Amino acid sequence: MPNKPARKSMKKFICATVLNLLGRSFSSLSLTDSPIKNETDKWADGIRILVAACPSGPYLSLKKASGRVQYTGGKYIENADLFIEFKSIESGVRALTGLMSIHDAFAQHRFTLKGDIFFGMSVVRCLYIIEAALFPWFYAKRIIKRRPPKVSKWRAYTGLIGNGKIKQRGLKSVESVL
Secondary structure: OOOOHHHHHHHHHHHHHHHHHHHHHHHHHHHHOHHHHHHHHOOOOOOEEEEEOOOOOOEEEEEEEOOEEEEEEOOOOOOOOEEEEEOOHHHHHHHHOOOOOHHHHHHOOOEEEEEOHHHHHHHHHHHHHHHHHHOOHHHHOOOOOOOOOOOOHHHHHHOOOOOOOOOOOOOOOHHHHO
8 A cells, every 4th residue: 555645744754853853963962972972083074974864855964064063954965975865765764763773774775875885884883872872772772783882861862952052161071960
């Protein structure tokens, strides 16, 4: 039974929401948490990343500028250095909502990766760490092979507020205060 247009638009809305949350969290955690900061420090300035939930969007676009990863919104980027595209909206929904792991989606050829494979794996590692921070562990352990390095859930969630920008005013670690 083919999907009705209303169901497709709902799936696109879900994907757009999850991509927005991932982008904002990516931006804030790349500044503050060491596992993601160590990974993103290796990236060259000016590099652009585009993740598409299906060929017609929605999109997650990131770029590294001035030593930090910036979430540039759900805009399509021409000539992105790394382009990850899910082949259908159904595959995008399953992978982005945690019903399927990224490893399983890759093994089942549900997405394509255009660009440097080593850089792509670095981005995927960061996405796993972010997913582990956003999802509760009882849910995330179904899609994540092993528990990634600990990141601050508080920073992941506060990064969702204010376009992924978090201001550090004299606090080295929020966990030390709590």
